[in-house]
Structure formats: structure tokens, C-alpha cells
């Protein structure tokens with residue numbers, strides 16, 4: 001997309017987010033989620049990665065995922081609009097008419113392992129089936145069961161039914177691309193969440209007064225927020241660079257960069273949200289406050305697709321090729 | 323910072339440069355350090371060799387002795403040096419930027435090509451015994467007399483002054499005015515009458531930094547950099563660039579050590595504890611994040627954003643990467659602790675300075691709080 005066009009799309013998503021943002025955990029209700037998902041569907045973002053070549057770059061998709069993470073939204077942008085369409089594109093299969101797929105993950109929310117049971121349909125608001133990528137690159141479609149409880153209150157997860165049929169197969173390069181893309185998109189949403197929450201806590205620190213002055217004037221608070229800012233910028237640099245790499249470099253290099261980004265985000269997005277919560281003080285510990293919605297998202301997000309331990313083990317080894 | 327797509331350069335173009343540079347490196351093996359040769363002298367030989375091939379100041383305009391390419395080309399060269407285990411790029415990027423921005427055209431034409439070639443080595447005389455973090459409190463004074471200045475005072479921590487020809491000196495030119503308008507910068511030749519350089523021994527045994535005594539040193543008007551009172555913004559520009567790992571050539575140095583740690587993971591697969599393995603993975607993450615960050619900041623700079631106060635973020639990320647890296651390296655190579663005096667241990671000690679030089683980590687956090695987040699002030703500073 002041209003920059004102007006991208007700014008337009010981003011602004012659409014931004015005003016959508018302001019309109020449908022969840023004000024507190026009590027707002028998260030199935031009826032609201034469905035209405036928001038329908039409105040999101042009308043933005044047509046699922047088309048961005050459907051065609052070959054895609055209408056939007058990975059970098060642009062990553063920025064949209066950041067945007068989606070920045071306000072509490074109960075919609076499935078990642079699963080249904082960004083991830084599933086890209087997977088079908090990589091496999092070379094058009095979406096079945098009238099069907100809205102999301103993606104399936106292992107029960108612990110990591111990339112599915114060799115024996116694919118049991119699975120969940122991750123980020124399944126508005127979805128009616130889920131695509132599962134097996135370690136050998138085979139892509140299957142699974143039906144959806146009832147909702148599964150999730151700690152991340154903003155994310156709908158449903159059990160996946162065992163019945164499945166093969167949709168297609170990723171070639172080795174496609175498989176690398178898929179893993180890199182998924183890691184980047186998921187990491188980017190968490191970056192957006194951490195960035196926005198830290199910004200909100202900075203705003204609070206400017207207003208909230210104790211001892212007759214704003215708490216943001218205390219050096220201890222300033223250093224806490226400065227450190228959180230460093231973490232957010234580190235996450236941002238890593239995920240945006242990984243996204244660019246997938247647009248321009250070999251899939252191997254892009255996957256290495258994507259792993260680095262997810263590892264950084266797993267650790268730092270959570271730390272940054274902790275800092276923000278500390279600055280909000282007692283109010284952040286209440287059910288009504290949105291702080292825990294962010295914490296839930298980044299804390300669960302840190303285990304989605306690949307945990308820190310998974311990633312560090314791989315990253316500790318030198319690559320076979322440079 | 324921008325939230326629209328960034329241009330990290332054309333990979334094909336950068337790869338061409340990499341290939342060209344690799345070919346050159348293959349024909350010009352990097353020099354061996356002689357026994358007892360001081361590191362700065364060795365690095366200076368390396369600097370001149372690199373310059374002879376056109377590999378210094380890639381992003382400096384051609385008329386000032388550079389190659390007129392972009393900062394992303396400079397990143398690629400730094401990358402390559404790290405990958406092949408060579409010493410890093412000469413640490414002149416931040417000084418060059420200060421001159422590019424503040425020096426007169428005449429000074430730029432005269433000074434920059436010599437700085438890039440290594441014909442004139444520069445050091446940085448900002449800190450004083452009484453003015454470290456609080457540069458505004460400096461007391462070195464340059465008194466104006468007709469067409470020249472007379473400088474009195476003392477500088478401290480002036481790295482490598484004993485190996486340098488010129489010092490980018492800050493001195494007060496007005497006793498009254500606000501520090502932000504009363505400090506002026508000079509290019510001081512270190513062989514000038516009245517200048518005494520006394521090296522100090524550092525914790526790692528190196529004689530990196532020096533004391534500088536200035537007793538009625540005469541400086542010509544033509545040796546002033548920028549206008550009177552430009553010293554503060556010039557210092558801020560210099561340190562902004564100094565805080566980016568890219569401009570100081572540190573990236574390749576870290577990359578080399580991370581690679582060394584990662585290859586031990588393969589060699590010692592059976593004996594390396596899991597905890598240490600993930601710590602090495604973490605070092606790789608820190609390093610790659612720093613590289614991605616340096617590239618992003620470079621791309622932003624190329625899209626027209628100045629280095630600015632965000633460079634404090636760069637400095638803290640660089641410190642994080644460096645300190646964890648050397649801490650981990652000592653765990654991977656514990657013999658370095660037993661044998662005392664190993665090169666790695668010296669570098670480990672130096673990594674502790676990362677949170678002090680170029681502005682301490684606390685000062686970086688203050689700057690982020692005030693100038694990036696615009697949090698309310700708690701009074702001075």
C-alpha cells in the first residue's frame with residue numbers, strides 16, 4: 001500500500017477501536033463481541049493478505065495488529081482477518097465461500113505438535129472453522145466445539161472437534177514463512193498492548209497528585225516509566241524489523257528475526273505492563289479497571305505459539321547458514 | 323517515533339556493498355596487535371587501513387571525505403566486521419555528526435577529511451572533576467581577548483587524550499548567563515602551550531582516560547566550533563549520537579562475542595547447564611534486538627527525524643546488552659576469573675562502565691521521563 005492508503009486503513013481501525021473498546025471486564029459479553037466482530041468484518045481487512053501478491057505488506061499487517069492490541073477489544077482480527085487468510089494464501093487454496101476460518105493451536109496455545117489432539121480454535125470470535133498446521137506442513141480444517149474458558153478475557157477460544165480434513169500442504173519455505181508471520185503478528189499485538197498501557201499510565205502519572213504534586217514528578221516513578229519505555233521500544237524495534245525482514249529477506253532470516261521478536265516481547269511486554277500497573281497503584285488491582293485486561297493479554301500472549309524457553313533454546317544455537 | 327511502515331533499505335543494494343566489503347577484507351587481513359602495543363595505537367592502524375579502502379564514514383558527504391551513502395550502509399559494514407571477527411568501525415561517528423552540524427563550512431572541509439582518514443585523532447573534553455552528570459556546572463573558562471581566547475581549567479575522564487591530536491573542548495564563555503547559552507565548543511590542539519595531559523589507570527589496567535590541565539591556553543577564534551554559546555546544543559548532539567550503538571561501532575564487538583558463546587553451545591552440548599544455555603539465548607536476543615533497534619533508529623533518521631532525546635533509549639538498550647553479555651561470558655569461560663588479567667575479564671570490567679560513560683543510566687532515565695514522556699518536573703535538573 002502507499003503510505004497514505006495505509007494511514008487511511010489504520011485510521012479506520014483506530015476509530016473502530018475507539019468505538020468498540022471494552023471499558024471494563026464487565027463489558028465482555030457474547031452479544032457485544034458478535035456485534036463488534038461484524039463491524040470489524042465490514043472493514044474488509046481479511047482481504048489484505050488474501051490475494052497474491054498481497055494488498056498489504058507484512059510490515060503493514062504487523063502495524064495493524066499493534067493497533068488492534070492498543071485498546072481492549074474482544075474481536076478476532078489476528079485469527080480471522082490476518083492469520084487464516086495468509087495461511088490459505090500460502091497453501092494456495094481459496095477460502096471456502098461463506099466460511100470464516102481462524103487458526104487452531106495446541107491446548108497449551110503453542111504451535112501444534114505432531115499428534116494434533118487436543119486442539120483449540122484460537123481467537124475464534126466470528127469463526128466457524130479452524131485451520132491447523134502440523135509440523136510436517138500439512139494443513140487441516142477442524143470444526144468448532146463449545147467455548148473454552150480462557151484467562152485472556154478478550155480472546156475467544158473454542159474447543160476444536162476431532163473431525164478434520166486435509167486442506168493442503170505448505171512447502172518448506174512456506175512453512176518457515178507461516179511460522180515467522182504468525183510469530184510476528186502475535187508479537188505485534190502484544191507490543192501494541194504494552195505500548196498503549198504504558199502511555200495510559202504516563203497520562204495517569206501526570207494527573208494523579210500525592211503529597212501535593214503529581215506522582216509523575218517523583219524520580220522513582222519517572223525511572224519506572226522510563227524503563228518501561230525502553231522495553232516497549234525494544235519490543236517495537238524487534239517486531240517491526242522482523243516484519244520488514246519477512247517482506248524482504250529469506251524466510252530463514254525472517255524466522256530468526258521473528259523468534260527474536262517474540263522472545264523479546266514475551267519478556268518485556270509483561271514487564272512493561274507490570275510497571276504501568278505499579279504506577280496506577282491500587283486502582284489497577286480492581287476488576288473494574290482495564291489494567292488486568294492488558295495483563296491477561298500479554299501474560300497469556302507470552303505463551304502463545306512459542307514460550308520464552310522454546311525460543312531461547314533455539315536461539316542459543318548458531319544457525320547452520322548465515 | 324513513527325507508526326507508519328519504515329524503509330530499512332534495499333537488501334539487494336546493501337548485499338552488494340557487503341560483498342564488495344568482504345572481497346576487500348579478504349585481500350586486506352586485519353592487522354595483528356603487536357606485543358605490548360596499546361589498544362588505541364592498534365585500533366588506529368586498523369582505522370587507517372579501513373580508510374584506505376574507503377570504509378570509513380560511509381554516510382558522510384563526499385566533499386568531506388566520506389562516501390555519501392546512507393547510515394544503513396554504515397550498519398552493513400559494521401555487521402560484516404562483527405561477523406568476521408575484525409575490530410569494529412572507528413568510533414568517530416558521533417564526533418563527525420557534531421562537526422557536520424555545528425562547524426563552519428571552512429572547518430568541515432578542513433577537519434572532517436583528516437578525522438575520517440585518521441590523520442588527526444580526536445578526543446572529547448566535556449567532563450570535569452566537579453561536572454560529570456551535571457555538565458552545566460562546568461567551570462573551565464575561556465576568556466575572550468580581542469581576536470582570541472585564553473582558557474583555564476581542568477577536564478577529567480578524557481578518553482585517549484594521550485593518543486589524540488585534537489580535543490573537542492567545552493568551556494564557559496560567560497560567567498553569568500544560563501549554562502545553556504554560556505558554554506562554547508573549541509577544537510583544541512593538544513600540543514598547544516599550557517596543555518598537560520596526565521593518563522589515569524583504569525580498573526581494567528588500561529590507561530584509557532586522562533586528566534587534562536589547561537593553564538592559560540591560547541585558542542584562536544578560528545578554533546571555535548559554532549558560535550559563542552553553541553556549546554550546549556553541540557554537546558547534546560554529540561551525546562545523542564554517542565548513545566547509539568551504531569555510531570560508536572559497538573554492535574560488531576557484541577556480535578562477535580555472542581557468536582563465540584553460541585558456538586560453545588554446540589561444542590559443549592553435553593556439559594553446558596540448561597540455565598546457561600538459555601542465558602546465551604538471552605544474550606542473542608538482546609544483541610539482535612539492539613541491531614534491530616539501531617536499524618529502526620537509522621531508518622527513522624533517514625526519514626528525517628533527528629537523533630533527539632530518544633537516543634537515551636538506545637543507550638539503555640546498549641547497556642543492557644553489553645552488561646548481560648559479559649556477565650554471561652564469564653560464566654561460560656570461568657577460567658577467565660582464575661587466570662586474572664585475561665582480555666575477557668578486562669572487557670567485563672569495562673562493561674560496568676557502560677552505565678556511566680556517555681551519561682549514566684540514571685541520567686538517561688531522567689531524560690526519557692522529561693524529554694520523551696514529558697512527565698512533570700521535580701525541580702532541577
Ligand SMILES: Cc1cc2nc3c(=O)[nH]c(=O)nc-3n(C[C@H](O)[C@H](O)[C@H](O)COP(=O)(O)OP(=O)(O)OC[C@H]3O[C@@H](n4cnc5c(N)ncnc54)[C@H](O)[C@@H]3O)c2cc1C
Pocket residue numbers: 445446447448449450451453454455456478479480481482530531675678679680681682683684685688703
Ligand atoms: C570509561 C569512561 C570513559 C569516559 N570518557 C569520557 C570522555 O572521553 N570525555 C568526557 O568528557 N567524559 C568521559 N567520561 C565521563 C563520563 O561522562 C562521566 O563519568 C559521567 O557523565 C558521570 O559523571 P561522574 O563520573 O562525575 O558521576 P556523578 O555525576 O558524580 O554521578 C554519581 C552517581 O550519581 C548519580 N546521579 C547524578 N546526578 C543524578 C541525578 N540528577 N539523578 C539521579 N542520579 C544522579 C549518577 O547516576 C551516578 O550513579 C568517561 C567515563 C568513563 C567511565
